[in-house]
Amino acid sequence: MEPPKIWRERRQRYLTLGILCNKCQMKSFPVTDFCPECSSNDIEEIKLAQTGKVLHFTRVTQTADVMMFNTPYIIGLIELDDGTRVTGQITDTKIEDLKYGMKVKTVFRILSKNGEEGLIGYGFKFIPS
Numbered sequence: 090m091e092p093p094k095i096w097r098e099r100r101q102r103y104l105t106l107g108i109l110c111n112k113c114q115m116k117s118f119p120v121t122d123f124c125p126e127c128s129s130n131d132i133e134e135i136k137l138a139q140t141g142k143v144l145h146f147t148r149v150t151q152t153a154d155v156m157m158f159n160t161p162y163i164i165g166l167i168e169l170d171d172g173t174r175v176t177g178q179i180t181d182t183k184i185e186d187l188k189y190g191m192k193v194k195t196v197f198r199i200l201s202k203n204g205e206e207g208l209i210g211y212g213f214k215f216i217p218s
């Protein structure tokens with residue numbers, strides 16, 4: 090992954106901001122220029138909750154080369170405590186120990202590596218809390 094791409098994706102990578110639609114009140118992630126539910130552009134950026142619960146999860150065994158260092162990994166659909174739904178990796182646990190509704194919190198971890206001497210990309214993951 091190239092530095093300009095990492096810079097462009099910084100708001101998604103760190104899970105700090107989402108959007109609130111002032112028309113339908115939907116909260117969503119990542120930040121976009123319009124509401125993914127009703128297409129309104131009457132939106133504002135909001136700070137996202139950093140804790141939530143597991144709605145769904147699965148094990149990923151095939152992925153891009155820059156993420157193979159971490160494969161297999163668990164990916165989950167998380168509902169943050171503010172109601173925003175986010176997809177992200179769940180780490181520091183075994184899939185056998187995960188349960189629907191389990192509380193999680195965000196952490197800052199390595200997401201990608203471009204080989205032994207390449208760029209390391211950081212971003213958010215979830216861990217049981």
Ligand SMILES: [Zn+2]
Nearest residue numbers: 110113124127
């Ligand atoms: Zn909307």
